[in-house]
Amino acid sequence: MRPQAALIGVGSLPPQRRTEGASTLGMLARAAKAALDDAGLEKSCIDGLLVGPQVGETPQHVPATVAEYLGLQPVMGNVVDLGGASGPGMIWRAAAAIQAGMCETVLCVIGNHRNPEAPRSPNRNPIREFDVPFGASGANISYALLKQAHMARYGSTDEDFALIAHWARANAQRMPEAIFHGQPASVAEVLASPLVASPLHLFEIVMPVAGAEAVIVTSAARAKGRRAAYLLGAGEKITHRAVSQAPDLTSGPLKPSMARAFAQSGLSVERMSLLSLYDCYTIMVATTLEDSGLCPPGQFGAFMRAHDFGPEGDWPLNTHGGQLGYGQPDLAGGMTHVTEAVRQLRGSAEGRQIKDAEFALVTGNGATMSEAVALVLGAEP
Numbered sequence: 001m002r003p004q005a006a007l008i009g010v011g012s013l014p015p016q017r018r019t020e021g022a023s024t025l026g027m028l029a030r031a032a033k034a035a036l037d038d039a040g041l042e043k044s045c046i047d048g049l050l051v052g053p054q055v056g057e058t059p060q061h062v063p064a065t066v067a068e069y070l071g072l073q074p075v076m077g078n079v080v081d082l083g084g085a086s087g088p089g090m091i092w093r094a095a096a097a098i099q100a101g102m103c104e105t106v107l108c109v110i111g112n113h114r115n116p117e118a119p120r121s122p123n124r125n126p127i128r129e130f131d132v133p134f135g136a137s138g139a140n141i142s143y144a145l146l147k148q149a150h151m152a153r154y155g156s157t158d159e160d161f162a163l164i165a166h167w168a169r170a171n172a173q174r175m176p177e178a179i180f181h182g183q184p185a186s187v188a189e190v191l192a193s194p195l196v197a198s199p200l201h202l203f204e205i206v207m208p209v210a211g212a213e214a215v216i217v218t219s220a221a222r223a224k225g226r227r228a229a230y231l232l233g234a235g236e237k238i239t240h241r242a243v244s245q246a247p248d249l250t251s252g253p254l255k256p257s258m259a260r261a262f263a264q265s266g267l268s269v270e271r272m273s274l275l276s277l278y279d280c281y282t283i284m285v286a287t288t289l290e291d292s293g294l295c296p297p298g299q300f301g302a303f304m305r306a307h308d309f310g311p312e313g314d315w316p317l318n319t320h321g322g323q324l325g326y327g328q329p330d331l332a333g334g335m336t337h338v339t340e341a342v343r344q345l346r347g348s349a350e351g352r353q354i355k356d357a358e359f360a361l362v363t364g365n366g367a368t369m370s371e372a373v374a375l376v377l378g379a380e381p
Helices: 024-039 064-072 083-099 124-132 138-153 158-170 186-193 254-265 282-292 300-308 322-325 332-347
Strands: 048-051 074-078 106-109 194-197 229-238 275-276 361-368 372-379
Touching: 024 064, 024 106, 024 361, 064 074, 064 124, 064 229, 074 158, 074 229, 083 106, 106 124, 138 194, 138 332, 158 186, 158 282, 158 300, 158 322, 229 254, 229 332, 254 282, 254 361, 254 372, 275 332, 282 361, 322 332, 332 361, 332 372
Parallel strands: 048 074, 048 106, 275 361
Antiparallel strands: 229 372, 361 372
């Protein structure tokens, strides 16, 4: 039988009844270092990361937090939450990711501290040490910092960013289910909305709502005879968790993610019929447009003024209104970009259908421009 993958390094910490003064992140780091030493590898060789769900220092963004602490920037990261089967479950998922061409060498790491008295358990999560104590608490403040950095570096203006929110609201008028259906917003109205975290205005920020999204994936062979959208390429990248640890404040991990997705698909961004771009804040769309190669760094404002982003326009963008116009149903907000792309490619986006939609770029973003996924989807050949 042809081997699916090889397990080349292991690392263990001896079991202890008590680990007073230890952190889960620190223990994971020691086990990971032992496995790297056993394999004879440098940590730069690791491009995939699978972790268990119980990391006491963070309730979410677990792969990004662990990657940040270990100094990794993986192109594939995930949590495996199968109780006592989590460890073995990591192994076949690592092999599957390698076979899919998403990565080459995966670190699978899991563990917990056992500190009877919680106050003695140190929190080594960088966001708790270097961000929150200085006021960078919550998404609004962090994304305001990113917008401020872009304006400082490139001279981009509030009007440039307001165009993104304006188009989101405009496209939402074609989507009766959108939270802002019936509530378009001009550039002037976006700028007149209250400042929430300077320089971010209220209309530049998603409205959290309730909702759910679902997608069914099957083999291409089984999809024959059905209306379907096909996965042609994918890319993923994690660079950090805390904004204080970001390698760059004006370009993010979507840049290599999109490049990988385009390379896998054999297509370029210019071939896309739809841009279904994650838009939790206007700055996210701005950097994605620039990182995709559609316009040079710092020039998204000129790009926005030069094109039409509606379904009949030359660059349809978030035809369902995006999260800024449709609403952000928590983590399902990112999935709305997938479901809209599927509907457009199947020709079932009633009232907003792009003519002859052939290919779509879908992006996802986690934390503060920290965790990125890009997909290239295509209509039935």
